[in-house]
Amino acid sequence: MSVLTNITLKVWRQDGPDGQGRFESHQVPEISEEASLLEMLDIVNERLVEEGREAIVFDHDCREGICGTCSLMIDGQAHGPTKGAATCQVHMRVFSSGDEIVLEPWRADGFPLVKDLMVDRSAFDRIVEAGGFITSPTGGAPDANLIPIPKPVSDASMDAAACIGCGACVAACPNGAASLFTSAKLAHLNLLPQGQSEREKRTEAMVEMMDDHFGSCTNHGECESACPKEISIDNIALMNSDYLTSKFKNRKKLAR
Amino acid sequence: MSTNAPITLDSKIPEGPLADKWQNFIANEKLVNPANKRKFKVIIVGTGLAGASAAATLGELGYQVEAFTFHDSPRRAHSIAAQGGINAAKNYQGDGDSIHRLFYDTIKGGDFRSREANVHRLAEVSVDIIDQMVAQGVPFAREYGGLLDNRSFGGAQVSRTFYARGQTGQQLLLGAYQQMARQIGLGNVKLWNRMEMVDVVNIDGRCAGIVCRDLMTGEFSSHAAHAVVLATGGYGNAFFLSTNAMACNVTAAWRAHRRGAAFANPCYTQIHPTCIPQADDFQSKLTLMSESLRNDGRIWVPTNPDESRSAADIPDDDRDYYLERIYPSFGNLAPRDVSSRAAKRMVDNGQGVGPLKNGVYLDFADAIDRLGEQTIRERYGNLFDMYERITGENPYNEPMRIYPASHYTMGGIWVDYELMTTVPGLYAAGEANFSDHGANRLGASALMQGLSDGYFVLPYTISNYLAQWLNKPIPDETHDEFLKIESENRDRFKQYMSIGGTRGPDYFHRELGRIIWDYCGMDRNEAGLDKALSEIPALHAEFKKDLKVTGGDTSINQTLEKAGRVDDFFELGLLMCKDALVREESCGGHFRSEHQTDDGEALRNDDDFAHVTAWEWSGDAEAPIEHREPLNYEEVEFQTRSYK
Ligand SMILES: Cc1cc2nc3c(=O)[nH]c(=O)nc-3n(C[C@H](O)[C@H](O)[C@H](O)COP(=O)(O)OP(=O)(O)OC[C@H]3O[C@@H](n4cnc5c(N)ncnc54)[C@H](O)[C@@H]3O)c2cc1C
Ligand code: FES
Numbered sequence: 001m002s003v004l005t006n007i008t009l010k011v012w013r014q015d016g017p018d019g020q021g022r023f024e025s026h027q028v029p030e031i032s033e034e035a036s037l038l039e040m041l042d043i044v045n046e047r048l049v050e051e052g053r054e055a056i057v058f059d060h061d062c063r064e065g066i067c068g069t070c071s072l073m074i075d076g077q078a079h080g081p082t083k084g085a086a087t088c089q090v091h092m093r094v095f096s097s098g099d100e101i102v103l104e105p106w107r108a109d110g111f112p113l114v115k116d117l118m119v120d121r122s123a124f125d126r127i128v129e130a131g132g133f134i135t136s137p138t139g140g141a142p143d144a145n146l147i148p149i150p151k152p153v154s155d156a157s158m159d160a161a162a163c164i165g166c167g168a169c170v171a172a173c174p175n176g177a178a179s180l181f182t183s184a185k186l187a188h189l190n191l192l193p194q195g196q197s198e199r200e201k202r203t204e205a206m207v208e209m210m211d212d213h214f215g216s217c218t219n220h221g222e223c224e225s226a227c228p229k230e231i232s233i234d235n236i237a238l239m240n241s242d243y244l245t246s247k248f249k250n251r252k253k254l255a256r
Numbered sequence: 257m258s259t260n261a262p263i264t265l266d267s268k269i270p271e272g273p274l275a276d277k278w279q280n281f282i283a284n285e286k287l288v289n290p291a292n293k294r295k296f297k298v299i300i301v302g303t304g305l306a307g308a309s310a311a312a313t314l315g316e317l318g319y320q321v322e323a324f325t326f327h328d329s330p331r332r333a334h335s336i337a338a339q340g341g342i343n344a345a346k347n348y349q350g351d352g353d354s355i356h357r358l359f360y361d362t363i364k365g366g367d368f369r370s371r372e373a374n375v376h377r378l379a380e381v382s383v384d385i386i387d388q389m390v391a392q393g394v395p396f397a398r399e400y401g402g403l404l405d406n407r408s409f410g411g412a413q414v415s416r417t418f419y420a421r422g423q424t425g426q427q428l429l430l431g432a433y434q435q436m437a438r439q440i441g442l443g444n445v446k447l448w449n450r451m452e453m454v455d456v457v458n459i460d461g462r463c464a465g466i467v468c469r470d471l472m473t474g475e476f477s478s479h480a481a482h483a484v485v486l487a488t489g490g491y492g493n494a495f496f497l498s499t500n501a502m503a504c505n506v507t508a509a510w511r512a513h514r515r516g517a518a519f520a521n522p523c524y525t526q527i528h529p530t531c532i533p534q535a536d537d538f539q540s541k542l543t544l545m546s547e548s549l550r551n552d553g554r555i556w557v558p559t560n561p562d563e564s565r566s567a568a569d570i571p572d573d574d575r576d577y578y579l580e581r582i583y584p585s586f587g588n589l590a591p592r593d594v595s596s597r598a599a600k601r602m603v604d605n606g607q608g609v610g611p612l613k614n615g616v617y618l619d620f621a622d623a624i625d626r627l628g629e630q631t632i633r634e635r636y637g638n639l640f641d642m643y644e645r646i647t648g649e650n651p652y653n654e655p656m657r658i659y660p661a662s663h664y665t666m667g668g669i670w671v672d673y674e675l676m677t678t679v680p681g682l683y684a685a686g687e688a689n690f691s692d693h694g695a696n697r698l699g700a701s702a703l704m705q706g707l708s709d710g711y712f713v714l715p716y717t718i719s720n721y722l723a724q725w726l727n728k729p730i731p732d733e734t735h736d737e738f739l740k741i742e743s744e745n746r747d748r749f750k751q752y753m754s755i756g757g758t759r760g761p762d763y764f765h766r767e768l769g770r771i772i773w774d775y776c777g778m779d780r781n782e783a784g785l786d787k788a789l790s791e792i793p794a795l796h797a798e799f800k801k802d803l804k805v806t807g808g809d810t811s812i813n814q815t816l817e818k819a820g821r822v823d824d825f826f827e828l829g830l831l832m833c834k835d836a837l838v839r840e841e842s843c844g845g846h847f848r849s850e851h852q853t854d855d856g857e858a859l860r861n862d863d864d865f866a867h868v869t870a871w872e873w874s875g876d877a878e879a880p881i882e883h884r885e886p887l888n889y890e891e892v893e894f895q896t897r898s899y900k
Binding site (some may be wrong): 035039040049089128134154165193256 | 304348384386391395396433434503540648711759807812813
């Protein structure tokens with residue numbers, strides 16, 4: 001088992017949303033390359049507490065890349081250097097002895113900072129509450145095999161549904177746009193037969209809620225490369241076309 | 257001394273033949289009419305599968321629902337991490353499945369330590385769950401013809417497991433969360449995120465509400481309701497290292513226990529056989545490798561404890577495929593508890609593999625020869641990638657290393673048939689209760705139980721209680737009892753801050769976990785449990801003297817959150833050991849080495865232990881009061897589980 005030595009962490013510390021932020025340096029003399037980056041932070045935090053200093057606040061939970069809670073800019077990259085992985089899946093073996101690692105929070109207007117490395121991503125919940133569901137009261141559902149769904153359709157829906165809601169797409173976007181997240185949520189439901197009745201209403205409501213909280217998309221494509229689940233940017237095209245269709249139809253209805 | 261009301265265990269199982277009980281209950285329960293539902297406030301703590309599905313359904317029915325989670329969003333609940341799938345007796349594959357078979361498998365899998373009536377109901381509603389989840393857009397795996405695909409999971413003899421790639425829990429949770437989100441948007445459910453429930457308040461012999469701590473501001477607040485549901489997950493993190501998410505904890509359940517909710521079978525914990533072994537002492541969390549890998553992987557260790565060759569260089573003659581050898585009919589698919597114990601024996605015997613000799617091989621070489629690497633990649637590609645990312649080893653070229661880890665807790669808050677705890681008006685759902693899995697849970701059955709409780713059971717049973725309180729005022733948050741309990745908790749958290757010792761809460765959690773793992777893990781015995789029962793209070797005393805929490809208590813402080821949770825794990829740990837000590841038999845996940853057959857298999861004692869042990873809080877963590885609920889089997893006969 002090899003050990004990395006002499007790692008320097010430059011960590012963003014900020015007391016609260018209105019506080020002045022600053023970088024703080026922490027030395028990690030030795031760390032096993034088996035450790036994950038967040039395990040290293042755990043160790044640093046335990047030491048800080050023992051020294052009487054306040055632990056670094058960061059979000060995390062499942063530590064297996066599925067809950068979407070972790071969120072760090074690692075050396076300027078959302079979720080760091082490991083492709084198709086969340087921050088909690090970044091292991092120290094991707095770094096080398098003597099490295100300096102810079103850790104910052106997601107920075108986006110839609111995600112106000114809470115403290116240190118933690119931000120508030122509840123605007124994502126508002127987007128889902130606006131329309132990210134299929135209305136289906138409990139108990140009223142027909143037999144699950146009544147509507148066959150072609151495998152490619154169900155697979156494409158699943159590809160979009162794999163989104164973990166971490167917000168890396170927003171953090172990576174120069175405009176702080178949430179198009180990849182919103183479009184993934186939309187594609188998940190809009191591609192399925194069950195999702196058709198509410199397709200237009202859903203699209204309008206979610207896109208408009210998104211616009212209330214986040215910047216606008218100018219097709220940089222940074223979101224796709226930052227996404228730990230490699231969600232495709234094609235979903236954005238689908239969202240845009242669905243949005244136009246719904247608007248158009250609604251205008252026709254109004255004109256009538 | 258505890259001031260709680262004395263406990264009686266009344267399981268309230270409905271009349272009639274087993275298969276009719278649930279329908280009989282529905283036919284006879286008291287209802288609340290639609291216009292009156294909005295007069296009732298129901299608090300749901302926890303927004304995982306059980307909580308989110310309950311909140312969505314109760315909100316939709318018209319109750320005023322308030323849902324609490326310590327997460328930033330309901331979508332983060334630990335349910336999200338479930339990989340393998342969800343069972344349902346749909347018999348879509350026409351392979352002989354039925355409600356009765358799922359019922360029987362669950363009772364047998366639970367080693368005849370669960371309540372028949374509950375398990376039968378679970379099997380009945382399992383079919384509705386799949387309909388419901390598909391209707392709300394869960395993209396389950398499908399066949400080319402467009403129908404739903406199923407697989408056999410965890411050694412079941414039928415294919416009844418529905419799945420969404422390796423992300424079934426994620427897709428189910430998103431489904432339930434979206435239904436709840438809809439109700440939030442409609443104003444029927446109010447969501448309180450980053451709010452931790454720290455206590456339960458009872459007034460006049462029934463549950464009146466909860467006290468919470470706002471994790472963002474450190475403020476305490478009271479919340480009154482007609483009924484409270486705890487859907488707060490399991491306590492597997494008592495072991496410190498487990499496959500549970502880092503924040504999973506027992507606080508909600510434990511605080512309810514201290515206020516009068518009996519805690520059942522705490523020693524029934526599930527140790528999952530296929531996790532990545534610990535890599536070093538500072539590891540914070542273990543990772544599960546899906547059990548589905550056992551369908552194609554072969555498990556072995558070198559015969560010689562001093563083996564130094566790499567896996568590929570060890571010829572077949574020098575390998576012990578011990579599961580295939582000991583359990584020829586189930587082989588590598590032997591149930592979780594059996595496989596875990598077998599792995600432990602190999603490692604204890606010095607035959608472990610890997611740098612720390614703390615694992616066994618899970619080898620795909622034969623499967624790759626037989627099916628080709630491409631097929632294996634299609635089946636398990638994402639799991640192989642995950643393994644490689646964590647260990648730096650490529651499982652296509654060398655066998656995986658696996659070892660058992662704490663994964664699930666069958667024990668939990670005691671509930672009756674209606675999911676009500678021993679405190680009237682306080683309910684428990686999902687992994688937080690003890691209800692359906694007996695001494696061992698079958699793979700893909702926890703998701704089923706969580707959704708069954710939340711979507712299909714609670715919405716019926718809760719009206720049976722609420723009906724009697726129609727138009728009767730309930731105590732509000734200014735009641736003395738709320739104020740008193742709020743201030744007790746304020747003091748408790750102030751106390752953690754002010755100890756000013758030398759060690760953070762993680763240190764104590766790690767040490768506590770080590771004790772519980774060593775003496776109340778896969779193999780338990782009287783001497784070890786006695787030792788744990790003296791070491792845990794000593795460590796807890798040290799915690800109370802030497803804990804150090806830095807930072808303030810008016811903004812987010814994760815060290816302080818952790819301190820409160822670890823404090824509760826101590827008392828729970830004691831109860832786990834106590835429970836394991838009095839259960840003088842081996843059953844399911846509970847293996848007492850004094851009680852085994854000549855060939856090392858679990859030896860159950862149905863004459864003396866066919867009961868649920870439900871513990872009452874006495875006011876002294878070291879002297880809990882034992883109660884027993886006898887398990888009367890009408891339908892099934894006791895059998896010895898055999899997988900040979
Ligand atoms: C890695 C892994 C894989 C698994 N795979 C499978 C599988 O394939 N099939 C299967 O059937 N089961 C599986 N399980 C088990 C299953 O996932 C869980 O048992 C189940 O999801 C638990 O759901 P729940 O709703 O009861 O609780 P959780 O999902 O744990 O939710 C608990 C909720 O309670 C909240 N909460 C807790 N305490 C408090 C408090 N004090 N105050 C406020 N909120 C609180 C949390 O915020 C959260 O919202 C797996 C488990 C693990 C660990
Ligand atoms: S901690 Fe769950 S995705 Fe990283």
